Amino acid sequence: MDIAALQHELETLPVEQQDRLAAFLTALRPKREGRMQEISRRLDEKDPSKWVEWNEAKTRLGLDDPDSGH
Numbered sequence: 001m002d003i004a005a006l007q008h009e010l011e012t013l014p015v016e017q018q019d020r021l022a023a024f025l026t027a028l029r030p031k032r033e034g035r036m037q038e039i040s041r042r043l044d045e046k047d048p049s050k051w052v053e054w055n056e057a058k059t060r061l062g063l064d065d066p067d068s069g070h
Contacts, residue, residue, distance in 0.1 A: 001009075010018065030036050045051065058064040 010021065013021070030039060052060070055064070
């Protein structure tokens with residue numbers, strides 16, 4: 001099956017299955033690129049001096065909306 005045929009098939013899936021596939025592909029990229037070990041190491045960091053405050057993390061991730069009041 002070529003990519004165009006696959007894309008056409010994916011368009012016919014229910015939204016829930018499309019979302020599940022999108023999540024799978026999103027999770028697959030860091031694994032494929034060898035970044036999962038680094039992500040795990042950072043999440044398991046025991047040294048509090050290397051932790052980032054929640055508001056700073058949101059800002060770094062571009063999730064901070066100054067107009068939202070959060």
